[in-house]
Amino acid sequence: MSERDVRTRRAYSAQKVTDLGDGVWSVPVPIPGNPLGYTLVYAVESPTGPVLIDAGWNHPEAFQALESGLGQAGISLADVRGVVVTHYHPDHAGLAGQVREASGGWIAMHEADAEMVRMFHDMAASDDRPRMQTDMLRRAGASPEELPAAIMDAPTPPAIPDVHLADGALVDVPGRRLRTVWTPGHSPGHICLHLEDGDRVFTGDHVLPGITPHIGMYPYDRTDIDPLSEFLTSLDKIATFGPLEALPAHEWTFSDVAARAGEIAEHHEEKLTKLLASMTEADRPLTIWTAASLMTWNRRWEDLAPMLRGMAAGEAAAHLRTLEVRGLVRRTGGDPVTFVVHS
Structure with missing residues (x-):
């Protein structure tokens, strides 16, 4: 997340169920104990029942808010046709399974994120996550003292989806045209959704109005993926929609999705330029942990809790x-992995 996050975040208490017109409703669902505050769940009406875009965090308070909020929109959970999950993260996919149980509807997401969900189910069964995280943090250069507190608790894996959505596929919403737009970066299978009959774009976490989504790489030292480049390419893809209204999963709806996509791309290019300059000035191989300490976050590195340093390291x-x-840089070591400016 960028240094602008804290200043622009709006409280959950200020949110309300909103009729956005053309059969689209916005329902704020809280994320208890999380500074992000809430997820905006959208309901798209159709003749055969509404389809939800995301579902919210798996917590009794969140489920109650979702059910109550849909009720204010005149929607019963039992009538929900399905849930389209923009990506597998728990504040989006967490309640999808409970919605499916209550309605008998389907859960849909992109295959790349469905694969992640299956992997998390396998990891939960093996209980191998703490060891894997410890090894990852150590290879990144975290100190032995930081390792225990930097390990993240694993939330309950979300429900395994019934439907896999490919790029360009229409979602099963009779009477509407809701098209899948694959936008990897924040997650491998993140999708946005273009409501063609309403000319709006549901952007999930890909394009947010006041904050930038977390673009991390896990494990930190992989060489087979490049999520930030994928994210930047996906921003270009969304920019082709021009000044359409964006319906994001956090904060608030906004106009001109293309302009905001350009701002976020510029933000990351600036971070790349500053990181390269810091590494050039250091003139020595740097661990991922040290590189992260040189970057700008929403608070000083010294003030970040170990777990947040772990997330910052993922973005670094x-x-x-x-x-x-x-x-522009090359690897010079493997355990811990180090990088130096390419000569």
Whole structure:
């Protein structure tokens, strides 16, 4: 997340169920104990029942808010036709399984994120996540003292989806035209959704009005992926929609999705430029952890809790990987992995 996050975030208490017109409703669903506050769940009406875009965090308070909010829109959970999950993260996919149980509807997401969900179910069964995280943090250069507190708790894996959506596919919403737009970066299978009969774009976490989504790489030292470059390419893809209204999963709806996509792309290019300058000034191989400490976050590195430093390291790793792919830095060590400016 960028340094602008804290200043632009709006409280959950200020949100309300909203009729956005053309059979689209916005329902704020809280994320208890999380500073992000809430997820905006959207309901798209159709003759055969509404389809939800995302579902919210798996928590009793969130489920109650979702059910109550839909009720204010005149929608019963039992009538929900299906849930389209923009990506597998728990504040989006967490309640999809409970909605399916209550309605008998389907859950849809992109195959790349469906694969992630299956992997998390396998990991939960093996209970191998703490060891894997410890090894990843150590290879990134985290100190032994930081390792225990930097390990993240694993939320309950979301429900395995019934339907896989490919790029360009129409979602099963009779009487509407809701088209899948694959936008990897924030997650491998993140999707936006173009409501063609209403000329709006549901942007999930891909394009947000006041904050930038987390673009991380896990494990940090992978060489087979480049999520930041994928994200930047996906921003270009969304920019082709021009000044359409954006309906994001957090914060508030806004106009001109293309302009905001351009701002976010510029933000990351600036971060890449600053990181490269910091590495040039250091003039020595840097671990991922040290590189992260040189980047700008929403608070000073010294003030970040170990778990947040771990997330920052994931984002630093993604930026280092893009610099590596562009031929601007190279790896000089493996345990811990280190990077140096390419000579």
